[in-house]
Amino acid sequence: MKKLTYILVILVFTSAQLPGQSTVMSEELQKNNAVELQQFVKNFPYKKYLDKVEFTDFKTLQADRHLLWEEKGDGDLFLYYLGQRFLEIYPVSSYDLEKKLAIGEAYLNPDKGYWNDATDEIYRIIGYYLLGQVSKTVEKEVAFKNLRPNSPRTQHIIQRLESNKIFFRIEKTKWQKIKENISNGKFNYLIDRLNLELDKVFAPLSNLIHTKGRWIGYLLLLLLVILVFRFSKKKLIILGPVIFLVPLSLFALPQISSSKEAGLPNSYANKSDIKLISNSSFLPISSSHDEVVHIYTLKESGKSMGHCIWLKRPDSHAAYLAYKNINRKCNLLKNNKRIILATSGGYTNSKLQPEGLTVENGNIVNATIMHDRHGLVIVEKNGGIRILNLKNSEFLLPYGGPKIKNPLNNLIAFSELLTWAKNKKATLFQTHLLAFSDSILISSTKVNTQLRERRILALCSDPKTKEIHHIIFDITSPYTLPDVTNEIFSILKKRNKKVEGLLNLDVGSFNILEVYNPNGKVLIKAPVSISQATNLIVYYTN
Numbered sequence: 001m002k003k004l005t006y007i008l009v010i011l012v013f014t015s016a017q018l019p020g021q022s023t024v025m026s027e028e029l030q031k032n033n034a035v036e037l038q039q040f041v042k043n044f045p046y047k048k049y050l051d052k053v054e055f056t057d058f059k060t061l062q063a064d065r066h067l068l069w070e071e072k073g074d075g076d077l078f079l080y081y082l083g084q085r086f087l088e089i090y091p092v093s094s095y096d097l098e099k100k101l102a103i104g105e106a107y108l109n110p111d112k113g114y115w116n117d118a119t120d121e122i123y124r125i126i127g128y129y130l131l132g133q134v135s136k137t138v139e140k141e142v143a144f145k146n147l148r149p150n151s152p153r154t155q156h157i158i159q160r161l162e163s164n165k166i167f168f169r170i171e172k173t174k175w176q177k178i179k180e181n182i183s184n185g186k187f188n189y190l191i192d193r194l195n196l197e198l199d200k201v202f203a204p205l206s207n208l209i210h211t212k213g214r215w216i217g218y219l220l221l222l223l224l225v226i227l228v229f230r231f232s233k234k235k236l237i238i239l240g241p242v243i244f245l246v247p248l249s250l251f252a253l254p255q256i257s258s259s260k261e262a263g264l265p266n267s268y269a270n271k272s273d274i275k276l277i278s279n280s281s282f283l284p285i286s287s288s289h290d291e292v293v294h295i296y297t298l299k300e301s302g303k304s305m306g307h308c309i310w311l312k313r314p315d316s317h318a319a320y321l322a323y324k325n326i327n328r329k330c331n332l333l334k335n336n337k338r339i340i341l342a343t344s345g346g347y348t349n350s351k352l353q354p355e356g357l358t359v360e361n362g363n364i365v366n367a368t369i370m371h372d373r374h375g376l377v378i379v380e381k382n383g384g385i386r387i388l389n390l391k392n393s394e395f396l397l398p399y400g401g402p403k404i405k406n407p408l409n410n411l412i413a414f415s416e417l418l419t420w421a422k423n424k425k426a427t428l429f430q431t432h433l434l435a436f437s438d439s440i441l442i443s444s445t446k447v448n449t450q451l452r453e454r455r456i457l458a459l460c461s462d463p464k465t466k467e468i469h470h471i472i473f474d475i476t477s478p479y480t481l482p483d484v485t486n487e488i489f490s491i492l493k494k495r496n497k498k499v500e501g502l503l504n505l506d507v508g509s510f511n512i513l514e515v516y517n518p519n520g521k522v523l524i525k526a527p528v529s530i531s532q533a534t535n536l537i538v539y540y541t542n
Helices: 002-017 025-032 037-043 047-054 058-072 077-088 097-108 117-143 154-161 174-183 187-201 203-209 214-232 235-252 326-336 411-424 483-494
Strands: 275-284 293-301 302-313 317-321 337-342 359-362 364-365 376-378 386-391 395-398 404-406 427-431 434-437 452-460 468-479 498-504 513-516 524-525 536-541
Touching: 025 047, 025 058, 037 058, 047 077, 058 077, 058 275, 077 117, 077 411, 097 154, 117 154, 117 411, 187 203, 187 214, 187 302, 293 468, 293 536, 317 326, 317 376, 317 427, 337 468, 376 498, 386 434, 386 452, 386 498, 395 513, 404 411, 434 483, 452 483, 468 483, 483 498
Parallel strands: none
Antiparallel strands: 275 293, 293 302, 302 468, 317 536, 337 513, 337 536, 359 364, 359 427, 376 386, 376 427, 395 404, 434 498, 452 468, 452 498, 513 524
């Protein structure tokens, strides 16, 4: 009698927690009772299921998930496949952004009456992925001018996405950027940008007369001002355009590019003319005659063009401070470690939010993966850095993690990545991957060839000694991204290093770099104060 009562109590409790399962799931389990889990969820009739069960009917979903766990040993995989097939059957479009947004928000709601946080986590990951697809669609529609970025509808969608840790970039016009920097008082930055633009515009003429294009541009502007005050409107109309059209006609001269095309392993287009002049080194390594830090001055044709900070692993360690309270986090690190350098890392949008997938110590900061940033950077607890190339179809996660497919367009892989990051308390961020596994990836024909200062993080290894080096190239002279990639790749190959990866770091209005000697004195300092940092890569020793 007691045993019967106990069974009845269990049945009542279970029915209270788990409402009736769907008929589709029950029928499929009866028909495919002997089929193993992977094959079952792969061949499940998801369209038929979604015709009968609402995608937000969490009670039925949870009941079916639990039933599958009882019958096959796992129900989570079913939910991930269901989410993937839902988006394939009903893809996000500009017409249903609000509807898909509401579904994603429902999945992120942590209070669905389930037993524990781990149960809810499955639904949250699906919600993040779905909202990431909404974000991707908004970006695409804005780029195609089907959505206006400042319209009430777009702004409302953006606000809702941001409230759920989905941050993304909408490209601004040059005039919008100028206005924003003026309002923030960044006049030095604007002058630097103007100088670089003038250098680029008047490059052909400046090469002929051996001067910088900015001085030619300022001289022509001065002549135009003189014309305004000295000549009649009629003469001004004739002479004004002539002043600018004559030098600009020199653009007809053939331009020589030193950039190579992408993807040729162990080769480079030309030998670099950049020389590394030893500046200083410090922090001796007790087990060898080497030192942890070597600083070089970069020179081209005798002119200084920046610095190179060469760090030896594992004697130096990297940390990534991803979001909010960056100064406080950096100071806490300084209290316990000897800081070698700090520099801006991943990109930041106009609202001071990180662009691309960002995770800090296992906590999601930005849950959307950007499709044009193929370097997924993992900053390890031991101070190492690993790179996942998002151009690859699959890769193995470190520390005993699973082998996953590319998470850009695969919900199951996305879930495995986030689950691994949470369990390992990993830190990740996204940026442009310029070279990987001894091959240059960036193509001069497919990227913006804007001239500007650059900062590159190079990871390389020595095939003979197996030593690992992390190198910050701080290029203060204007370079295109393909050209600076080619130069750095050439420098490393001349030193017989295997290039594990080249990562583009944010400069622009977040041009932050500080290098310290063992006593904490600043040796190298970029224009922007570290107090303005929205994220930082910090190298330190114990």
